[in-house]
Amino acid sequence: MSETTTAPYGNWKSPITSDVVVQGTTPLVSVQLDGDNLFFAEAHPSEAGRNTVFCQSRDGRIHECTPAPFNVRTRVHEYGGGAFTAHEGNLYFSNFADNLLYVRTADGDIRKLTDDGNHRYADGIVDGRRKHWIGVREDHTKSAIFAETTLVRMNLDGSDEKIIVSGNDFYSNPRLSDDGQHLCWTTWNHPNMPWDETELWIADLTDDGALTNERKVAGGKGESVVEPVWSPDGHLYYISDRSNWWNLYRWDGDSTSAVCPMEAEFSSPSWVFGISHYDFVNKDTIVCSYTQNGTWYLAELDTASGDIHRLDSQYTVFGSIHSNGQKLVYLAASPSSFSVLIESDADGKHPNILRTSAELTVSQDYLSQPESIEFPTTGGKTAHAIYYPPHNPDFTAPAGEKPPLLVHVHGGPTSSSSSALNLSTQYWTSHGFAVVDVNYGGSSGYGREYRDRLKGQWGIVDVDDCVYAALYLVERGDVDGARIAIAGGSAGGYTTLAALTFRDVFRAGASYFGLSELEIFAQETHKFESRYMDSLLGPYPAAKDVYYQRSPIHFTDQLSCPVIFFQGLDDKIVP
Missing domain, CATH: 2.40.10 (Thrombin, subunit H)
Incomplete structure (x- = not known):
């Protein structure tokens, strides 16, 4: 057993270097089964993030279905998801460069199904009985921020494309019953996001694929309905937060029943299409x-x-x-x-x-293990976080010293941090820093009431919870209260800047493509998030004063510590 070296926190040497953190990874994007064939998508950073689909056939062999230059991604809602579907060995996919829909046949041929690059497609399924592709279409012909979203169907050769459902601002989850007789979908309107208020609809299909007898099954005011799935015996299952928790429900054609009531979340925010829990x-x-x-x-x-x-x-x-x-x-x-x-x-x-x-590529001995914590915050409430103590088997700190703390703020803001391995976190902990991932009020995974804490309170609740997470760890004796930094990306970057500007707890910060001017975001962002701020801050321009008061850019004179900015010139989401 090797001896450990005594060195101050933050000065530890670690095999988890910056080079290791940015080493090549191939993120797994999504998975789908088509009979015995398994299709899965990977993102290849070495190819500028190109997504490609692989297939494992029943004999176990894996081969690439969409070679370069194809990039299997969709820009519907800008965040995409649901970029491919498979049926009888044929792969139908959206190509990122031109927004067109393609088919890769079972024998390996690839051909275009659509021609208009102003039309973006996602969340497709195949109606094998009628030989139709059915999915979401986002039409950017007139405007990006006012793009028209509909459900469409087309023949499997791309001909005879028709709108089958329209009239609302957003559609998702078109799903066909096993007998091919019914189609369901979810829909919502501005200013709601899919975790705020959605509806689940169903219709009967005629022999030629027309919809009849459209009716609402679930959803409405104050209820988020997501992930509808047909059971093999024809019942419609879905996830709803009507009980405060995203739980499973079953609709049998006449009535709805809860399948397994629990104080747990069976889904997550639908930032992308195609999620499947x-x-x-x-x-x-x-x-x-x-x-x-x-x-x-x-x-x-x-x-x-x-x-x-x-x-x-x-x-x-x-x-x-x-x-x-x-x-x-x-x-x-x-x-x-x-x-x-x-x-x-x-x-x-x-x-x-x-x-x-x-x-x-490094020993697991250098990995800090997460601890879920619940801590007191404002208003007599509690909030949640995941704490990673400093850890390195080669080093110990001098007696009595407390480590510096990095507070990490996730994006969204309607999202959450998970306990999945993140080498960026392990870089800091193995060098002698403590890290806390704050799942502030407004985060997902803790019920609707917790998620709704951020309504009208963005820039306040999230900032307070980050502050109180840090102070809790100081009071518990885990970290040094004089050495606390904060960092976050996108919405987390905004919280970071707001915390540095409007609070006096943090000694340094880093904003990764964060928002600093909220009015510009409300006016210039894409359709999907164009009314997101209505619930987080208030309708614009009626709440213009709120936008101004919570925008850090107007109060830079209150900044009294170093902060570094990383921003993308071509970012369509954070202008």
């Missing part, structure tokens, strides 16, 4: 993921009894869950593992890693 193994069994206190679990749910039990797993984050009845595939990560693609038996047993996003 559950799927059917058979008509009576669902495999799902849910989160409690910042940790995700994989579970098996009996739809008849509502009984749920966790599946044994070393992982703490799960997503893109799919089953064909014989096997289960999903993405997973943990505090000591990058994202992996896993295939298992349908009941979750015998998991096998098919793909890894990156290999850990």
